[in-house]
Structure formats: structure tokens, C-alpha cells
Amino acid sequence: MYKEEIKKIIKNSYEKNKPAIKETVDTVVFVVVMVIIIRFFVGEIRWIPSGSMRPTLLEGDRIFVERYSRFYTTPKRGDIMVFYPPFEEIKNTPWKIFTRLTGFFCKDVAYIKRVIGLPGDKFELKSDETGKYTVYINDKPLNEPYIQSPYDYTPCTEAMLCGPVVIPDKHYMMMGDNRGNSQDGRYWGLLPQDRFIGRAVFLFWPFTRVKKLH
Numbered sequence: 001m002y003k004e005e006i007k008k009i010i011k012n013s014y015e016k017n018k019p020a021i022k023e024t025v026d027t028v029v030f031v032v033v034m035v036i037i038i039r040f041f042v043g044e045i046r047w048i049p050s051g052s053m054r055p056t057l058l059e060g061d062r063i064f065v066e067r068y069s070r071f072y073t074t075p076k077r078g079d080i081m082v083f084y085p086p087f088e089e090i091k092n093t094p095w096k097i098f099t100r101l102t103g104f105f106c107k108d109v110a111y112i113k114r115v116i117g118l119p120g121d122k123f124e125l126k127s128d129e130t131g132k133y134t135v136y137i138n139d140k141p142l143n144e145p146y147i148q149s150p151y152d153y154t155p156c157t158e159a160m161l162c163g164p165v166v167i168p169d170k171h172y173m174m175m176g177d178n179r180g181n182s183q184d185g186r187y188w189g190l191l192p193q194d195r196f197i198g199r200a201v202f203l204f205w206p207f208t209r210v211k212k213l214h
Helices: 002-041 094-102
Strands: 043-047 062-066 080-083 111-117 122-127 133-137 171-175 196-205
Touching: 002 043, 002 094, 043 196, 111 133
Parallel strands: none
Antiparallel strands: 043 062, 062 196, 080 111, 080 196, 111 171, 122 133
């Protein structure tokens, strides 16, 4: 008898609150769908965790990363891109796909670096007698006013990718602006095109540093 009463109370409570429950579920589903649409087709917000892009980006900066340009163009030299590094395993289970699409509980490691070498480019990093390092693209020095310092570099070793190397199709050379403190393509190689997430276009926080990034 007691169990029947409990069941009746639960059933009556459900029937009474059914419209509110349905409205809540509909709202949650709508919000999740909109988040997925915005993140996949428009862009997302990211924060900078390290100093590898100094002085362009500082630790704690908040940026907007657009994702719409990938539907009609490829990254250009100088673009600041967010991507999954080639050594990061990207699982495509339903849960992992959901977390990437929504940003909820996503633990995939993403990097942010600048595009230095494009498909077909000959890339090479050289140093002179003063300790100054220069990037050469197709045997010509690359003008890089954005880097921290041409002298603040990790010296090249045989284990690093310093060139000369011709970048194959659909691959890119990515480097941080803080060349003395950046785990970039010199260490883990060239980046496949399908690893890109989006292009950083706007720094909106803190307010004292608001600026465009392209």
C-alpha cells in the first residue's frame, strides 16, 4: 500500500510539473545546439596559458578565434592559429566529439602559434656570428617585427627541424613569437592542415590590450 502511494505521488508530481520539465529540457537542448553551431561555424573564445607568443600575446589574454574562414581559404603566412599539435591523439568517440563541439569538459590539448612556412616553401633557420637567428623562406630572410628578439632563440640541434626543408602539400611550419621559450614546429615538426582549429583575430581582454591580431 505504501509503495502504491509513493508511486501515485511521484506520478502526480510529474504530471503537474511536466510542462516545466519539458520547457527546461527544450531550453537546454536549444542552448547546446546553438553553442555547437556557433563554435563550429563562427568561432570561440580562448585564453592564453603560456608566454610562448610574447610579446604579441601574454599569459591570461582572452582572444576570439574565428572558424568561418576555413570554409573558403587556407592559413596565410603570419596568421596566428589555434591547432591540435601533431603528437596529440584526437579521439573521435561520441563523447569526445561532443566535448570538442561544445567546449564542455574538453581536455584536448590545443596550441597557438604563428604560421611561418606554407606548403611548397623552402624553410631554413640560420644564425650568424653575433648569435642572431633569421628565418629564411625560399632563400630570402623573413621580416619578423613581431618576435620577442632575434637573439633570444633556442640553439638548433640535430634533433630539431631547422631546415633546409621543403614543406610538403597541406603542411605548415608553426613557430611562437617568443622563440627562446616556445615548443613549436622546431621540436615536433610540420603541422598537417587538418589539425587547425581556427584563426586568432581579436584580443578583447584585458581592456588595456584590446587589438586586432591579423
